[in-house]
Amino acid sequence: MxxxxxxxxxxxxxxxxxxxxxxxxxxxxxIQQAPARRxxxxxxxxxxxxxxxxxxxxxxxxxxxxxxxxxxxxxYDNQKxxxxxxxxxxxxxxxxxxxxxxPGDWNSQDPKLLYYEGTIWFKKNFKLTPTAGKRYFIYFGxxxxxxxxxxxxxxxxxxxxxxxxxxxxxxGKLDPSGDNFVVVKADNTRHADAVPxxxxxxxxxxxxxxxxxxxxxxxxxxxxxxVQLAKNEPGTLAGYVQLNGGGRAGQTVTLSxxxxxxxxxxxxxxxxxxxxxxxxxxxSLWSPRSPKLYxxxxxxxxxxxxxxxxxRTIQTKGQDILLNGKSTFMRGISIxxxxxxxxxxxxxxxxxxxxxxxxxxxxxxxxxxAHYPHNExxxxxADEMGLLVWAEVxxxxxxxxxxxxxxxxAEAQLSDLISMGKNRASIVVWSVGNETPLGDPRLKxxxxxxxxxxxxxxxxxxxxxxxxxxEGSTVHVDDPLGEYLDLTSFNExxxxxxxxxxxxxxxxxxxxxxxxxxxxxxxxxxxLAGYHGDANTRWSExxxxxxxxxxxxxxGAIPGLRGMTPWILTDFRATRRQHPVYQNGxxxxxxxxxxxxxKKAFYVxxxxxxxxxxxxxxx
Ligand code: GCU
Numbered sequence: 001m002x003x004x005x006x007x008x009x010x011x012x013x014x015x016x017x018x019x020x021x022x023x024x025x026x027x028x029x030x031i032q033q034a035p036a037r038r039x040x041x042x043x044x045x046x047x048x049x050x051x052x053x054x055x056x057x058x059x060x061x062x063x064x065x066x067x068x069x070x071x072x073x074x075x076y077d078n079q080k081x082x083x084x085x086x087x088x089x090x091x092x093x094x095x096x097x098x099x100x101x102x103p104g105d106w107n108s109q110d111p112k113l114l115y116y117e118g119t120i121w122f123k124k125n126f127k128l129t130p131t132a133g134k135r136y137f138i139y140f141g142x143x144x145x146x147x148x149x150x151x152x153x154x155x156x157x158x159x160x161x162x163x164x165x166x167x168x169x170x171x172g173k174l175d176p177s178g179d180n181f182v183v184v185k186a187d188n189t190r191h192a193d194a195v196p197x198x199x200x201x202x203x204x205x206x207x208x209x210x211x212x213x214x215x216x217x218x219x220x221x222x223x224x225x226x227v228q229l230a231k232n233e234p235g236t237l238a239g240y241v242q243l244n245g246g247g248r249a250g251q252t253v254t255l256s257x258x259x260x261x262x263x264x265x266x267x268x269x270x271x272x273x274x275x276x277x278x279x280x281x282x283x284s285l286w287s288p289r290s291p292k293l294y295x296x297x298x299x300x301x302x303x304x305x306x307x308x309x310x311x312r313t314i315q316t317k318g319q320d321i322l323l324n325g326k327s328t329f330m331r332g333i334s335i336x337x338x339x340x341x342x343x344x345x346x347x348x349x350x351x352x353x354x355x356x357x358x359x360x361x362x363x364x365x366x367x368x369x370a371h372y373p374h375n376e377x378x379x380x381x382a383d384e385m386g387l388l389v390w391a392e393v394x395x396x397x398x399x400x401x402x403x404x405x406x407x408x409x410a411e412a413q414l415s416d417l418i419s420m421g422k423n424r425a426s427i428v429v430w431s432v433g434n435e436t437p438l439g440d441p442r443l444k445x446x447x448x449x450x451x452x453x454x455x456x457x458x459x460x461x462x463x464x465x466x467x468x469x470x471e472g473s474t475v476h477v478d479d480p481l482g483e484y485l486d487l488t489s490f491n492e493x494x495x496x497x498x499x500x501x502x503x504x505x506x507x508x509x510x511x512x513x514x515x516x517x518x519x520x521x522x523x524x525x526x527x528l529a530g531y532h533g534d535a536n537t538r539w540s541e542x543x544x545x546x547x548x549x550x551x552x553x554x555x556g557a558i559p560g561l562r563g564m565t566p567w568i569l570t571d572f573r574a575t576r577r578q579h580p581v582y583q584n585g586x587x588x589x590x591x592x593x594x595x596x597x598x599k600k601a602f603y604v605x606x607x608x609x610x611x612x613x614x615x616x617x618x619x
Contacts, residue, residue: 030419030420031139031223032222032223032224032307033306035139035213035377037137037215038214039216040214041211042102045101046122047122047123048099048100048121048122049092050116050119051119052118054119054187056092056121057185094121100120100207102207103141103208103210103347104209104344104345105209105344106205107207107344108205108344117189119187120186123181123183124182126180126181126182128174128178130171134216135221136174136215138151138212139213140184140210141210142164144186144188144206145160145161145186145190145194146158146189147166147187149185150182150184151168151182152175152181156168160409161409161413162188162209163337164412164413164417170214188205188207195406195409196372196395196396197396203338205344205345210375220243220300221244222298223244224419226240226422227309227423228311229280232315234324235279235280237278237279239276240274241253241298243272243300244272249268251272251301253265253267253298253299253300254298254299254300255276256296256297256298257280257297259294285312285313286312288365288366288386288387290386291384292311293383294310296308308380309425310426314428314460316486316516319518321563328365328562329616330388330562330563330564332364332565333359333591334370334565335359335367339351340571340592340593340595341595346374346375348377349381352377353381355569356387359569360387362606363613365386366387366389366565367388367389368431369389369390369391371394371396372392373393373413374391379427380424383426386426389424389427390429391417391431392430392433393417393433394413395449395464396435396436397434399433399436399445401439401441401442401444407448411449411452414432418430418456427460428460429460429463429487430463431464433464434521437467438467443481446484462485463486463489465489466482466489467479473509475511476511477514478512482513482516487517488517488560489518490520491520491522492520493523493524496547501536502525502535502549503536503546505547506550506553508554510557517562517563518561518563519565522565522567523551523564523567524568526583526587526589527543527589527601528541528581528593529588530593541600541601545600548601548605567589568589570594571593572594573587574587
């Protein structure tokens with residue numbers, strides 16, 4: 001049965017297929033504080049069409065439709081239906097198709113899509129009449145994994161990477177009538193040369209998983225800025241402002257922090273950039289115990305950007321981590337971007353605040369946002385609630401180390417993460433990867449990422465979860481990558497994946513090659529909440545409790561121990577975890593279950609953190 005009508009949206013579907021790859025522009029550099037410039041949210045219901053064979057993008061000879069215009073072959077070149085100017089796709093009709101909620105992964109919105117990996121097309125009509133002289137940008141908080149984006153039938157671009165913002169300038173592309181529509185081809189297919197690669201231990205949630213909006217700015221506007229304390233100079237404020245596009249020489253830009261009595265006016269150079277540096281002796285420094293944020297305003301002509309920024313220093317000295325010059329212990333927990341109570345990607349501030357409130361209840365001053373860039377809103381909440389952050393790119397396990405495109409992808413995700421987070425006091429660690437197997441290609445890939453991170457931001461620590469190996473009861477940490485990092489961080493699963501029962505693991509000693517602060521980036525074990533047994537009954541709460549008791553004893557023997565982020569705050573969906581009794585598609589290492597129940601091990605860690613806080617913060 002074929003629907004033989006030709007609505008505008010169907011024409012658009014065919015039309016953009018012909019323009020698919022034509023004139024694809026790289027996305028513009030990310031606008032700092034973009035959510036503050038939102039004029040129209042595109043969150044809500046989006047019609048969708050599931051397209052496992054990508055018939056909306058390729059013809060039946062697997063030729064991308066956009067080639068048909070150039071005569072490079074493709075079904076329609078010589079068999080185009082006589083009665084139309086474009087390929088006929090009469091089985092596709094967005095406006096009569098079902099809807100999914102955005103933001104939101106598709107897997108958790110329809111049982112038929114729980115395991116779906118492939119393409120889904122999304123379409124959203126919206127009304128926005130552009131104002132002359134204003135500039136417009138479309139902004140997606142994240143689309144997992146590959147996105148082709150079209151506005152009013154014209155392609156804006158293609159983006160790969162499931163966890164960083166996507167932004168395109170659409171000035172001059174909005175319909176003067178005010179009637180517009182955006183179409184997205186989202187494809188969460190895993191690829192060996194992608195970042196992450198085909199094997200991970202989290203759910204491959206696909207779709208438009210974070211906020212979508214149209215941002216508006218003046219013709220000349222403040223596109224980017226950084227306002228932080230100068231490296232290791234707690235009394236000096238330094239940074240830059242970048243106006244959009246070059247040729248904005250001689251523009252004045254004023255930085256003002258009224259509460260601190262600070263103000264400085266600078267002039268931009270020929271590239272539209274201005275740097276500033278000024279004494280700031282009286283600032284109250286940001287810390288988890290005192291998460292002080294200042295209202296910062298930047299003004300250039302008609303454009304005023306307001307932000308709330310905390311100021312602090314972070315550095316290492318031997319095996320100490322110094323926060324504002326004081327030795328600190330990082331009482332952390334690892335967190336995935338997922339709401340356990342309503343499984344699926346965290347959808348908004350409520351989900352995020354719930355997760356961080358649990359972390360605070362646990363006694364944390366620190367969270368590891370694993371294993372990929374989290375929502376920008378999560379970083380702002382960490383600033384507000386007083387939690388230090390380890391932020392990470394998904395260079396996870398067996399990446400295609402020798403593929404240049406894979407490296408470029410990883411570097412782009414790292415650059416976007418740093419661009420998004422550089423003004424957040426909470427972020428103290430950029431992590432370039434997790435449990436990556438030893439080898440020269442991996443070392444080259446990862447040290448290049450480390451170099452890139454330091455070139456973009458020399459004020460924060462750089463880390464990664466290193467590899468370790470065991471000889472008898474000695475655990476050796478001598479991963480060559482550790483040479484290049486500020487922390488000696490590693491995941492160790494004594495008492496779960498190796499080392500016998502929890503009561504046996506205190507025999508292990510750690511031989512660590514580097515004289516750097518030691519940060520245990522993961523330890524833990526599964527427990528099904530409500531399943532009880534003795535300390536040797538695997539999967540029971542008592543087993544997990546005994547594991548934590550003995551892990552903390554074992555780790556306490558490491559002289560340079562300065563922090564930890566046990567794995568993990570809450571149970572989370574993981575495709576690899578299919579034990580029919582204890583897992584059912586969930587990784588159960590959470591201290592809190594997927595129904596919000598605190599397991600017995602939660603209280604073991606909570607008491608340990610109370611003691612650490614008294615020891616370090618009490619000073
Ligand atoms: C690894 C990995 C995690 C994973 C965990 C586990 O260390 O970093 O992503 O979930 O172990 O096995 O549960």
